[in-house]
Amino acid sequence: xxxPSTRLxxxxxxxxxxxxxxxxxxxxxxxxxxxxxSFASRVIPYQLPxxxxxxxxxxxxxxxxxxxxxxxxxxxxxxxxxxxxxxxNVTPRATRLLSEDRTAQNALATFLxxxxxxxxxxxxxxxxxxxxxxxxxxxxxxxxxxAVIVVTLLRWIDYVSRLGRVGETTDHVEDVAKRALCERxxxxxxxxxxxxGAPPDDSxxxxxxxxxxxxxxxxxxxxxxxxxxxxAWITSLPGTYVDGQRPLARLTGPIDDEVCAAVRDAFTVGxxxxxxxxxxxx
Numbered sequence: 001x002x003x004p005s006t007r008l009x010x011x012x013x014x015x016x017x018x019x020x021x022x023x024x025x026x027x028x029x030x031x032x033x034x035x036x037x038s039f040a041s042r043v044i045p046y047q048l049p050x051x052x053x054x055x056x057x058x059x060x061x062x063x064x065x066x067x068x069x070x071x072x073x074x075x076x077x078x079x080x081x082x083x084x085x086x087x088x089n090v091t092p093r094a095t096r097l098l099s100e101d102r103t104a105q106n107a108l109a110t111f112l113x114x115x116x117x118x119x120x121x122x123x124x125x126x127x128x129x130x131x132x133x134x135x136x137x138x139x140x141x142x143x144x145x146x147a148v149i150v151v152t153l154l155r156w157i158d159y160v161s162r163l164g165r166v167g168e169t170t171d172h173v174e175d176v177a178k179r180a181l182c183e184r185x186x187x188x189x190x191x192x193x194x195x196x197g198a199p200p201d202d203s204x205x206x207x208x209x210x211x212x213x214x215x216x217x218x219x220x221x222x223x224x225x226x227x228x229x230x231x232a233w234i235t236s237l238p239g240t241y242v243d244g245q246r247p248l249a250r251l252t253g254p255i256d257d258e259v260c261a262a263v264r265d266a267f268t269v270g271x272x273x274x275x276x277x278x279x280x281x282x
Contacts, residue, residue, distance in 0.1 A: 060143075
């Protein structure tokens with residue numbers, strides 16, 4: 001058996017789609033940049049601060065802190081409105097795609113990270129952490145942050161006018177459905193072998209420990225669990241709702257509880273369906 005992705009890769013992919021992950025990464029980057037600027041002052045010539053007017057960094061940081069907080073709140077409210085619009089006008093299934101939209105996540109992460117960068121910079125300036133040379137480094141970094149904010153704002157203004165619209169959301173659903181169909185075409189039967197007959201009557205069923213939808217099947221882990229001595233029939237594809245009556249798979253051969261547990265762990269069961277291995281959901 002072969003698999004398009006392992007469970008770990010799939011979990012990392014799902015984690016990377018979370019809004020808080022990208023926002024936290026940008027925020028930590030902004031905080032680290034503001035603090036590192038104080039240590040980079042050793043390479044700045046002593047006469048440079050007077051030449052570039054680094055004292056203006058206080059005003060720039062105050063402007064960024066005041067404006068980015070308002071922009072972040074406005075962007076979040078816009079995203080919430082788009083989710084509500086997609087739920088009522090298109091389909092509730094599309095709300096997960098909108099919340100995982102990279103353009104929206106990058107915009108929110110940039111605004112929040114810039115706000116925290118300016119906030120940490122202001123606190124560090126008030127506590128005297130920066131020398132005159134350190135102010136130069138912070139000044140240059142602040143100009144770079146302003147450039148990133150301007151570019152992100154221009155992209156966000158163009159994108160927010162289309163966010164949550166019926167046509168835009170439908171196209172988004174079509175894209176992920178097409179991607180899932182192409183993935184299934186390249187890996188038919190999830191990388192396993194087709195079985196025309198039914199599992200043997202004496203095969204042992206493996207049930208999930210909880211009720212829910214199958215989000216992902218780790219075919220590599222399933223193959224390792226079965227080894228060369230037993231076989232597994234997948235009876236529930238991704239997107240299927242499983243409970244105590246419908247098994248995940250049926251096994252034949254020398255089977256013990258350890259093998260059943262390993263097979264069960266190869267299936268990821270969640271509260272909602274996922275687009276990745278489930279073309280029908282699109």
